[in-house]
Amino acid sequence: MxxxxxxxxxxxxxxxxxxxxxxxxxxxxxxxxxxxxxxxEEYPSKTIQFMVPAAAGGGWDSTARAMQKVIESEDVVSEPVEVFNVEGGGGATGLSQLQKSEGDPHALMMTGLVMIGALEQADSPVSLEDTTPIATLTSEAEAFVVPADSEFTSIEDVVKAYQEDPSSVTFGGGSAGGSDQLVVAELLKEAGAEPGEMKYVGYSGGGEATAGVLSGDIAVGVSGVSEFEGQIESGDMRLLAVSTADPIEVAGEEAPTLADAGYDVDFANWRALVAAPGLSDEQVDSVTAVIDEMHGTDAWKEQLEANGWGDFYKTGDEAQQYFADEIERVGALYEDLGL
Structure with a gap:
C-alpha cells in the first residue's frame, strides 16, 4: 500500500x-x-515481446524486426526485445492470444489494414477494438507483379483479361480480405468489372506469396512494394504498377501507377502497433515513450528509407481515432464490394 x-x-x-x-x-x-x-515500476521490467500474427517474411514481420533492431542497437531500453510469429486466421489467432495478456504492457502486437480486412471477411469474434492502440508506424504502396515471363506486360493487360474471363486471372497476396485483396477489388471496381468474381489466393506470409508468383501458382501477385522489390530488381518479377497516385521509385526506377493507366485508385497499406487490452493510462504512456524514442532515432529513419516505407506516425488520441475510422471505412468497403 x-x-x-x-x-x-x-x-x-x-x-x-x-x-x-x-x-x-x-x-x-x-x-x-x-x-x-x-x-x-520502471518500464520495461522484463522482455518486450513483439508478436507478429503471421508467418515470417511478410510486412508485419519485417517491420517488427526493424523495430527490434533499432530499439536494441540504440539502447532505447535495458531489457531484451523478442519477436515471435503466430500464424492463423488472418491475424485472429494472434489477436486471441494477445487478449490473454490483459494488463501486461510488455505484450505488443503488429497489426494494420490487412488485419482489419481479414477479420471483417471472417466475421471474427475478436476485433482490434479489443486491444490498446499504441501507434501507427508506416505506410506503403501496394505492388502488382507478375513472373518475368508472364504474358501480361501491363496492368491494362490484366484488367482486359479479367473483363473477358474473370476465371482466367488468379490474384494472390496476403490473407484473404486484407489490403492486398482490397486494392485488387478497388482496381476492378474502378475498371467497371465485378470484384465479387475475383479468384484470390491468400498466403500467410510474404515469403509464400513470392513463391506463389515465381512458381506460377498465381498469375498476378499483390503485396507491399518491399516484399517484391528484391525479385523486381533481380529481374525474376515484372512490376506492372503501384497503387499510390504519387509515383515512387522501385528498384532504382520510377514505378508506373494505377493512375497512370487511367484507374482512379490511390491506396496505401499501413502498419501499426497495439498492446494487450486493459492497460492503464500510465502503462500506455510508458509504452508510447519507448516507441517515441525509437521513432526519433536516425536508425529508424534509415530503416524507413531502406525498406521504402512512408513515415505514418500517430500516437495517443490521434492513433485511437484513426483505428476507429479505418474499422468503419473497411466495413463499408466490404459491403460496397460484396466481399
Whole structure:
C-alpha cells in the first residue's frame, strides 16, 4: 500500500518504551511497503515481446524486426526485445492470444489494414477494438507483379483479361480480405468489372506469396512494394504498377501507377502497433515513450528509407481515432464490394 494510505495506530495505554517500539515498527513497515509498490515500476521490467500474427517474411514481420533492431542497437531500453510469429486466421489467432495478456504492457502486437480486412471477411469474434492502440508506424504502396515471363506486360493487360474471363486471372497476396485483396477489388471496381468474381489466393506470409508468383501458382501477385522489390530488381518479377497516385521509385526506377493507366485508385497499406487490452493510462504512456524514442532515432529513419516505407506516425488520441475510422471505412468497403 502507498505511504499516504497508511496510518499508525497510537495506543495511549502503552508505556513509553512500547510506544517507541510501535512507531519504529510502523516506520519499517512503510519503508518495506514502499519498496514493493509496482505502480511506479520502471518500464520495461522484463522482455518486450513483439508478436507478429503471421508467418515470417511478410510486412508485419519485417517491420517488427526493424523495430527490434533499432530499439536494441540504440539502447532505447535495458531489457531484451523478442519477436515471435503466430500464424492463423488472418491475424485472429494472434489477436486471441494477445487478449490473454490483459494488463501486461510488455505484450505488443503488429497489426494494420490487412488485419482489419481479414477479420471483417471472417466475421471474427475478436476485433482490434479489443486491444490498446499504441501507434501507427508506416505506410506503403501496394505492388502488382507478375513472373518475368508472364504474358501480361501491363496492368491494362490484366484488367482486359479479367473483363473477358474473370476465371482466367488468379490474384494472390496476403490473407484473404486484407489490403492486398482490397486494392485488387478497388482496381476492378474502378475498371467497371465485378470484384465479387475475383479468384484470390491468400498466403500467410510474404515469403509464400513470392513463391506463389515465381512458381506460377498465381498469375498476378499483390503485396507491399518491399516484399517484391528484391525479385523486381533481380529481374525474376515484372512490376506492372503501384497503387499510390504519387509515383515512387522501385528498384532504382520510377514505378508506373494505377493512375497512370487511367484507374482512379490511390491506396496505401499501413502498419501499426497495439498492446494487450486493459492497460492503464500510465502503462500506455510508458509504452508510447519507448516507441517515441525509437521513432526519433536516425536508425529508424534509415530503416524507413531502406525498406521504402512512408513515415505514418500517430500516437495517443490521434492513433485511437484513426483505428476507429479505418474499422468503419473497411466495413463499408466490404459491403460496397460484396466481399
Amino acid at each position: 502507498r505511504a499516504n494510505r497508511r496510518s499508525v495506530v497510537r495506543r495511549t495505554a502503552l508505556a513509553a518504551t512500547g510506544l517507541t517500539t510501535t512507531l519504529a515498527l510502523a516506520a519499517c513497515s512503510q519503508s518495506a511497503g514502499g519498496s514493493q509498490d509496482t505502480s511506479a
